[in-house]
Amino acid sequence: MTAEIIDGKAFSETVRGKVAEGVAALKETHGITPGLAVVLVGEDPASQVYVRNKGKQTVECGMQSFEHKLDAATSEVDLLALVEQLNADPAVHGILVQLPLPDHIDADKVINAIAPAKDVDGFHILNVGLLGTGQKSMVPCTPLGCLMMLRDHHGSLSGLNAVVVGRSNIVGKPMAQLLLGDSCTVTIAHSRTKDLAGVCRSADILVAAVGRPQMIPGDWVKPGATVIDVGINRIPAPEKGEGKTRLVGDVDFETAKETAGAITPVPGGVGPMTIACLLANTLTACCRANGLPEPEGLTA
Numbered sequence: 110m111t112a113e114i115i116d117g118k119a120f121s122e123t124v125r126g127k128v129a130e131g132v133a134a135l136k137e138t139h140g141i142t143p144g145l146a147v148v149l150v151g152e153d154p155a156s157q158v159y160v161r162n163k164g165k166q167t168v169e170c171g172m173q174s175f176e177h178k179l180d181a182a183t184s185e186v187d188l189l190a191l192v193e194q195l196n197a198d199p200a201v202h203g204i205l206v207q208l209p210l211p212d213h214i215d216a217d218k219v220i221n222a223i224a225p226a227k228d229v230d231g232f233h234i235l236n237v238g239l240l241g242t243g244q245k246s247m248v249p250c251t252p253l254g255c256l257m258m259l260r261d262h263h264g265s266l267s268g269l270n271a272v273v274v275g276r277s278n279i280v281g282k283p284m285a286q287l288l289l290g291d292s293c294t295v296t297i298a299h300s301r302t303k304d305l306a307g308v309c310r311s312a313d314i315l316v317a318a319v320g321r322p323q324m325i326p327g328d329w330v331k332p333g334a335t336v337i338d339v340g341i342n343r344i345p346a347p348e349k350g351e352g353k354t355r356l357v358g359d360v361d362f363e364t365a366k367e368t369a370g371a372i373t374p375v376p377g378g379v380g381p382m383t384i385a386c387l388l389a390n391t392l393t394a395c396c397r398a399n400g401l402p403e404p405e406g407l408t409a
């Protein structure tokens with residue numbers, strides 16, 4: 110039997126609908142409009158698309174969008190000054206600096222200059238520490254989106270064996286913390302893990318976040334397991350014509366879907382949830398800033 114396909118595009122629309130409802134209620138009862146500032150440095154084509162989509166979806170949810178597009182040669186000092194300005198702006202509840210940044214800018218320095226309460230990416234060292242100690246924090250968008258899809262599919266995750274392949278600060282580590290918070294038994298695996306295939310086969314929930322196209326084949330997947338594929342890799346697609354490309358995940362979808370119980374596709378799986386969770390985090394940040402109850406079902 111082939112796996113159930115977890116439709117991240119459809120689910121992200123549901124999440125964005127809930128955000129829009131929360132925003133409308135905030136406006137109606139308190140006259141407050143959440144605001145999200147997105148900062149892009151340079152002309153990376155993929156980043157330009159993501160930033161455009163973030164701005165568009167922010168407005169569609171009824172929030173205010175502030176876009177700051179800076180030249181690739183912008184200095185670190187000037188970028189830090191902009192972050193300070195946004196930190197002090199009461200109309201801005203969330204700040205996001207699109208990654209990657211140009212090489213001459215220290216990304217950690219910039220991220221840690223964002224006011225933690227406005228850090229809707231959840232990358233600030235304070236939020237990392239709060240999440241790691243099980244306290245209320247801003248949670249990174251991609252892992253939060255994965256958690257929402259898993260909760261929606263399974264109900265309770267308690268007691269399940271979860272394997273996260275990948276140990277990045279942005280996805281692998283926070284994903285592991287979130288699964289632990291939902292009482293999974295968590296293993297973080299990576300390129301040096303011994304018997305990676307065997308470790309993956311032990312997973313009831315397998316999260317692939319290694320950034321290597323189609324690295325995880327179907328025979329590494331336990332029958333009936335839920336597979337969450339975080340990878341977004343562009344590979345040549347000669348079948349579509351010369352020079353054409355297509356997107357694939359870190360999992361070999363065609364073989365994995367024959368073994369898994371449920372699986373996210375690429376595209377249309379985790380990716381759309383990233384922006385939906387950014388909007389959810391902005392609403393959460395705005396509620397917290399105003400001492401109001403947080404929206405239900407949109408936080409970890």
Ligand SMILES: Nc1nc2c(c(=O)[nH]1)N[C@@H](CN(C=O)c1ccc(C(=O)N[C@@H](CCC(=O)O)C(=O)O)cc1)CN2
Pocket residue numbers: 159205206207208209230250251341356375376377378379380381382383384
């Ligand atoms: N400050 C941040 N920078 C980056 C983040 C982030 O969360 N915060 N994540 C990525 C890029 N990203 C959002 O910024 C992002 C990536 C992919 C998608 C998405 O919807 N992907 C689609 C496919 C898109 C395509 O056709 O190319 C999908 O998977 O279906 C949304 C957001 C790095 N930078």
